[in-house]
Amino acid sequence: MINPRKAALVEYALSLPPLVFLFDYNPQTLSRTRAITLHTGNALGTRGYDFTLPTETARAALGVTVQPETFSLDILIDASDRLQEGDSIAGTLGIEPELDTLRQMVEPKSQGPLGLQMLSSLGMGGSRAFQRNQSASVLLLVWGTHVLPVFLTSVRVDEKDFLPSLVPYRANVTLGMQVIEGENIFYKVEKIRQTVSAAINTGRTVASAIGGLF
Numbered sequence: 001m002i003n004p005r006k007a008a009l010v011e012y013a014l015s016l017p018p019l020v021f022l023f024d025y026n027p028q029t030l031s032r033t034r035a036i037t038l039h040t041g042n043a044l045g046t047r048g049y050d051f052t053l054p055t056e057t058a059r060a061a062l063g064v065t066v067q068p069e070t071f072s073l074d075i076l077i078d079a080s081d082r083l084q085e086g087d088s089i090a091g092t093l094g095i096e097p098e099l100d101t102l103r104q105m106v107e108p109k110s111q112g113p114l115g116l117q118m119l120s121s122l123g124m125g126g127s128r129a130f131q132r133n134q135s136a137s138v139l140l141l142v143w144g145t146h147v148l149p150v151f152l153t154s155v156r157v158d159e160k161d162f163l164p165s166l167v168p169y170r171a172n173v174t175l176g177m178q179v180i181e182g183e184n185i186f187y188k189v190e191k192i193r194q195t196v197s198a199a200i201n202t203g204r205t206v207a208s209a210i211g212g213l214f
Contacts, residue, residue: 007143009105009152009175019137021101023075028172031072037065071141071150071177079169094162094169102173105152108134140186141177148190149180 011018051060077098082090089097141148154176159168181187 007141009150010140010142011105012138012140012149013109019101019105021098021105023073023077028074028076029072030074032069033072034069035067037067039063039065068181069179070153071175071179073175073177075173075175077171077173083169090169091163092165092167094167095171096167099157099168099171099173102152102155102157102175105137105139106155107137109137138180139177145193146190147186149184149186150177151180152176153178 006022006024008023009019009021011020051057077095079087079090079095136151139150139152141150152175154174156174158172159170160172161170162168179187
């Protein structure tokens with residue numbers, strides 16, 4: 001059970017053990033982006049996006065591609081409290097275990113024995129390192145009411161403070177993620193949650209509008 005004050009990235013794979021990265025529930029900043037791409041050319045729907053009736057809007061939308069939602073999180077990884085408590089791992093390794101977990105989450109994985117996914121750095125990729133038997137880790141972003149399947153697309157680390165051994169014990173980290181949309185149970189549950197939440201907002205808005213008339 002994840003601490004309710006924490007969020008997490010959890011590897012969704014048969015790797016033993018799966019990678020897990022915990023971070024504070026309230027990140028410094030969290031940005032969510034959903035965009036569409038408007039195509040140009042002579043295809044139907046790209047010449048002015050004309051429509052009159054609601055039934056004609058699908059024709060106008062033929063020239064549009066909806067992009068997957070992306071997340072950007074700025075978080076602080078800090079071992080100061082553990083250092084004050086005399087934690088031996090923090091005193092020796094600082095936050096390197098956390099940073100190395102993030103690095104492994106963006107390492108390509110290779111299909112190993114019994115269907116287990118293993119890091120390519122363990123030698124499972126061999127001469128086929130750039131072939132399709134190698135793939136990115138599928139992760140679950142567990143954050144508040146959300147459990148979203150994502151790819152970790154980028155990790156930026158700005159190390160701030162160091163132990164005498166020059167091992168970092170505090171760093172600002174920016175994580176880039178892309179939601180894995182489509183036919184998976186996690187995304188389906190998230191879409192249901194969004195639909196219910198939007199319906200609540202619509203009902204509240206309509207009730208407020210009607211109340212304002214009287």
